[in-house]
Structure formats: structure tokens, C-alpha cells
Amino acid sequence: MDKKLLIEYLNCRQTPLTGQEQMVTLHQRMCEAAPEFYLYLLTDPFADLSHKREMLANLIRLPAAHTINRQRIVEQLRVLSAEEALLVADVIRQRRINNRRAREIGLQLLIGHEQFPQLAAARRQRVTLLLKHLLGERTWSSVRRFLAQPSEVGEKFLRRELLHYAPDPAIARETLCFLAGVPFDPTDPTLARRMAAREQLEQGEGLPRETLFGLRGIYHRDVPASRVRSLSASTTRLGRQDGPLTMLYKEALQQGLRAEEYAEELWRRTEQAVASLPLVEGRLAVVVDLSASMASSGERAFHPVALALALVRLLQQRVTSVTLYQVGGSCLASEELLPKPTGLTDLATALLDAARMQPQAILLITDGYENSRQGDAALILQGLRLLGLTMPVYQLVPVFTDSEHLQQRHLGGDFILLPVRHEQGVREVLTRLFLDYASESISPVEAEQVQQLLLTR
Structure with a gap:
């Protein structure tokens, strides 16, 4: 791998990709040159979200990355926070990527995520749209029908298409009912809080601010905006995180x-x-x-x-x-x-x-x-x-x-x-120093050292 590619990446990784064609080309070249190393960049804490979305798109579509199995890509996505992983995976829908590899990665990530109910409660529209894209409109319609009208055939269908990804099929079923608008009695506390907030906004305390404002706009238009902000303050106002x-x-x-x-x-x-x-x-x-x-x-x-x-x-x-x-x-x-x-x-x-x-x-x-x-x-x-x-x-x-x-x-x-x-920025400094001393062509061993410097936590 050419070390110039790594230096170019370090120079641009905190800048959004929008309108930067040369950066898009850089990502393709990196994926083709070293797909294994490129995979681990998904967890780069200092990379802008647009770079991680480009990485996932390349890992799904480029032939050079097809030696990397889907499960390993999902594992790297799960290193990210649930919210960030969802935003990265949404590139599949936004770019209309339709293939089996994208479908398996997306469903494993969503349905198999331990925070699937929390994601659905906080980001219902985004999760629903992504699921619709991954499954297709006809399959999603069948999912809604079988959730609303349980049957033996429907149960087999749900297990084959979705529930086998879930660590807890019962909770996954509840979450899917919530996303599909099918009535159910929630046992998951986050889903219960989200549904209770429709009747009384105070019951949604702790949900993300955007979620509470959305509920206010539909069900509680008379509630002051200041009240919404106070209900979400405990989860949205984070103190500065110094090293x-x-x-x-x-x-x-x-x-x-x-x-x-x-x-x-x-x-x-x-x-x-x-x-x-x-x-x-x-x-x-x-x-x-x-x-x-x-x-x-x-x-x-x-x-x-x-x-x-x-x-x-x-x-x-x-x-x-x-x-x-x-x-x-x-x-x-x-x-x-x-x-x-x-x-x-x-x-x-x-x-x-x-x-x-x-x-x-x-x-x-x-x-x-x-x-x-x-x-x-x-x-x-x-x-x-x-x-x-x-x-x-x-x-x-x-x-x-x-x-x-x-x-x-x-x-x-x-x-x-x-x-x-942040003092963790010393990792980039050490990486640059390492690359300054390295030869123009980075060996696999040196690439592992760069990975350890840049990404290991």
C-alpha cells in the first residue's frame, strides 16, 4: 500500500466528502489497495460520518472487498454507537444499494443489534425506511400483515426473513410491531415509554430531543418547547469530555x-x-x-x-x-x-x-x-x-x-x-511520525502497526 494514500486520508478524514470528488476516488483506491486495513477504518473515531458512509458503500460494492465476509463488516459497525451505526448504514438506502450483501449486512446490524428497540423508539422513521429498503416493499407489506394477523405460515415467514437475526426474537417482534404500526403490549421499557409519550409527553422523559419534538408536533402541540427541552436535557446535554x-x-x-x-x-x-x-x-x-x-x-x-x-x-x-x-x-x-x-x-x-x-x-x-x-x-x-x-x-x-x-x-x-x-489526537501524531520514517510502500506488517496506532482503544 502506498503511504501517500494514508497521508491523504489523514489530511481529509475530518472534512465532509460533499462535493469532493478527489476524496471519493481516494476511498476507492484505498479499498482496492488494502481492503483489510480499509475495513478497520470504519471505527476511526476522528473520521467524519460521510467518510464512514463511503467506506461502507465501498465495502459492499467494490469487488476488491468481497473477500471480507459480511459478519466482519457488521462487527466493525457495532463498535460504533448504535446511533452512529444507523446513520452509517443508512447509506444503503440513500444510494439505493440493492444486493444480497447489502441486505444481509443491514438486517444483521439492525435486527441483531442489542439496542434495536432503543433505535426504533428514538429513530422510528429512519429505521422503518431502512428496513423497507432492505426487504423491499412487497416483503415489508407481508411482514406487516403477518404481524397483524398471526398464523403458522406467517410465523415461518417472519423467522425466515427477520427473527433469526435477533438475539431475543420476542423483543424483536415487539419492535417490528412498533415500526409497522401494529397494536401490541410492550414489555421493553423504551418502547413502552415511547408509546406512553403519545398520551402524556412527560412519560417520554429521557428520549432524544428530536423524538420528543416530533411527538409534540403530532400529539401535544400545546406543550411549550422549553418543557420538551427539559425532558430531554438528561440525555442530550453532555459535558465536555477531556482526556x-x-x-x-x-x-x-x-x-x-x-x-x-x-x-x-x-x-x-x-x-x-x-x-x-x-x-x-x-x-x-x-x-x-x-x-x-x-x-x-x-x-x-x-x-x-x-x-x-x-x-x-x-x-x-x-x-x-x-x-x-x-x-x-x-x-x-x-x-x-x-x-x-x-x-x-x-x-x-x-x-x-x-x-x-x-x-x-x-x-x-x-x-x-x-x-x-x-x-x-x-x-x-x-x-x-x-x-x-x-x-x-x-x-x-x-x-x-x-x-x-x-x-x-x-x-x-x-x-x-x-x-x-483531545489528547487521543496523539495517535494521529504518532501515526504521521511513523509514516514519515516508513518507506513509500507500506508492508502488511507496517499497515498493522498503523492500525494499532490509529484505531486500537
């Missing part, structure tokens, strides 16, 4: 903890975080920005610096040789000292110092606010290129949300810009 190291560094900075107060917990969390990360051979220079702007403020307070320190610690644990260069900070970062963000952002000098060691790659972890000799970092890198130093230079930006615009914070076109929202 364990980032959380610890934030707490230490906010509470002014001394090193000895969190050192033991830091080591414990570090060991857990790196347990599934393989070691990467290489000489890496890391420039970490601990200037005043990295403190941020408001709900983002200390997020950039905490995430930066977490990334540094993980890199030090999983790259064989790491040399650290610090910009700003109240003290030098060490096991004993936790620097507070302060001072100016003189990235240019630190970049020059790092380049003198001629590492295999240079990593700048910075928010991009270069308030000391703005633009000098880009000039320094241009000069390094003129001197024949070709090592890749990355700019990692700790971001708070995926929607942050980084164009004005990009140090220059020669820097490879990598926004990182």
Missing part, C-alpha cells in the same frame, strides 16, 4: 496544586493512557508554547496549556527520543514543576534551536498567537528549507471545539497544521 491527563493538568493549574499533590495520580493516568500505544522509533524535537495566551479564559480556561502538556507527556512516553524546547512559562516543565502560562511567544528562536539538532521531525505545540516577532517562525522555516533541511515540521493547535477557524493562527504554509481537540 484523563488533560483533566488532571487543568485541575492542578486551576487549584494551584503542588507537584507532590498530583504526582502519583499523574503516573497512574499516564500508564493507562499509553497502555495501548505502541512505541515509535525516531528522534523528535518538540517545541511547546507555554506563553500567556495558552492560558485562555472563560470556559476554555487552561484548556490549551493542559492539553499541550498532556500531549508532551504522551509523546515522551511513546517516541524513543524526544527533546523538549519550552517557550514561555513560569518555570521549566519537569516531573517536579508545573509551569503556569506566562510570557511572550518567541517560537522562532525555539524552532531554530530545535533544528540545530537535526531531528527527524519537529513538532510545535502552540495556539498560533505569535506575539513576539510575528512571522519570524515562517521565515526561519523558509531559511531551513534553503539550507536543505527537509524534516517535516508540524504545528499542533490545541482547540476547544472542532469549529475553530485556524487560518489566521497558521504559522505559515510550510508548517503542517494539525488541530487537536
